[in-house]
Amino acid sequence: MRRTMRRHLGKVVAGAAVAVAGTAVMVGITLPGSVSAQEPGGKGGGRSVQGTDGQGGAPAPGVVERAPAEGAKGTGGDPLTDDEVKRAERIALGRPQFAAGEDVAGGKGPQRLSVDLAEPDADELDDPDVPRRADVVFYDYKDDTLVTRTVDLDTGKVERTGAQHGVQPPLGPEENAEAARLLIADPLGAGLRADFKDATGKELTSPGQLMLTGIVYRAAQGAQPAVLDKCGEHRCVRLFPKIPNGSWIDSRSFVVDLSARKVGKLG
Structure with a gap:
C-alpha cells in the first residue's frame, strides 16, 4: 500500500511553527490550528476540553445568545454599523473612481481592503x-x-483622499483566494496539487478547497528570481494553504505577484 502523503513540496507541515526565510527580514510565523489530537490524523498530545453536565462527562448543552439589534447608524465612538460600512464604501467609490480602478481579479473598481471608524x-x-x-x-x-478616503457619514462627502505607492497592508481574503487560484493553475503549482490529492484523494481545482493564510512578500536584492523583483512595488503574497481538518501544505518557496499575475519560486 503506497504512502498517503508524498513529499512534493518538501513536506506537508504538521507542526505549529514555520520559519519564513528568503525575504529581506527573517519572519517567524506561527500557524494557527496545527494538526493535533483534535483533528483527523493528528498526533499531538493536546486534549479537547469540554464542558459537562456533571453526570459522567456528557457535553453540556450550549447556550447561544441572540446578537443585539444593530441600528442603521452608530453614535460617538461606536464601531461602524453594517449600514454605515456600505454607505461609506458607496460614497468613497464615486463613479469615475470606480470605472478607473481595478481589483485583484482584474475587475472594475479598486480592491476594498477595510472600512473603519476614523479617528477624530x-x-x-x-x-x-x-x-x-x-x-x-x-x-x-x-x-x-x-488609496485611503475619509468619508463624512453625515454629509455624504469625501473629506480627504490619500494615495501611496510601495505601501503594502495585510492581505484580504479575496487576495489570498486569487493568489491560490493563480498558483493552482500555474505549472509551479503541480506539487501543491499533488500533495492535496495525496491527502484527500481529490483533485485541487479551486481556492475554495483550501483554508488560506497569506503574508505580503517584499523583494530583497538577490533573494528571489527576476520575476519577483518588483514585489513591494507590486503586491505579492506568500501563501500558507491548509487542508480543511488536515495538514498545512508547505508552499513557502512560492510567491505570487498579484499585480503581474505571475508565480515565482524562491531558491
Missing part, C-alpha cells in the same frame, strides 16, 4: 458632537496604489 481630528477630541467619519482603504491594481 486633534481639535475635536473633546467635542461630544464630533462627526462620524469612516476611513475606506482600497488597493488599486491598475497602478499599484493604496
Whole structure:
C-alpha cells in the first residue's frame, strides 16, 4: 500500500511553527490550528476540553445568545454599523473612481481592503458632537496604489483622499483566494496539487478547497528570481494553504505577484 502523503513540496507541515526565510527580514510565523489530537490524523498530545453536565462527562448543552439589534447608524465612538460600512464604501467609490480602478481579479473598481471608524481630528477630541467619519482603504491594481478616503457619514462627502505607492497592508481574503487560484493553475503549482490529492484523494481545482493564510512578500536584492523583483512595488503574497481538518501544505518557496499575475519560486 503506497504512502498517503508524498513529499512534493518538501513536506506537508504538521507542526505549529514555520520559519519564513528568503525575504529581506527573517519572519517567524506561527500557524494557527496545527494538526493535533483534535483533528483527523493528528498526533499531538493536546486534549479537547469540554464542558459537562456533571453526570459522567456528557457535553453540556450550549447556550447561544441572540446578537443585539444593530441600528442603521452608530453614535460617538461606536464601531461602524453594517449600514454605515456600505454607505461609506458607496460614497468613497464615486463613479469615475470606480470605472478607473481595478481589483485583484482584474475587475472594475479598486480592491476594498477595510472600512473603519476614523479617528477624530486633534481639535475635536473633546467635542461630544464630533462627526462620524469612516476611513475606506482600497488597493488599486491598475497602478499599484493604496488609496485611503475619509468619508463624512453625515454629509455624504469625501473629506480627504490619500494615495501611496510601495505601501503594502495585510492581505484580504479575496487576495489570498486569487493568489491560490493563480498558483493552482500555474505549472509551479503541480506539487501543491499533488500533495492535496495525496491527502484527500481529490483533485485541487479551486481556492475554495483550501483554508488560506497569506503574508505580503517584499523583494530583497538577490533573494528571489527576476520575476519577483518588483514585489513591494507590486503586491505579492506568500501563501500558507491548509487542508480543511488536515495538514498545512508547505508552499513557502512560492510567491505570487498579484499585480503581474505571475508565480515565482524562491531558491
